[in-house]
Amino acid sequence: MAIFRARDVSQLSDVELVEQVDKLRMELIQYHGKVSAGGSTENAGRIREIRRTIARMKTEQNRRIHA
Known part of the structure; x- marks a missing residue:
């Protein structure tokens, strides 16, 4: 997953x-x-990258809901 x-x-x-x-x-x-x-x-840093990517996506979802 990218x-x-x-x-x-x-x-x-x-x-x-x-x-x-x-x-x-x-x-x-x-x-x-x-x-x-x-x-x-x-890749030990992969977990951190995944968590941050999920946070970016959730932020975008909230932005779209409240826009």
């Missing part, structure tokens, strides 16, 4: 935004599952 920047997020439609958030949340759950099972991720 990491989206603010410009990329603003270009997504509402439906695409919801789908991408769901996909990223599933990926985050998988990473947390690996870590909690005692394993390590290939």
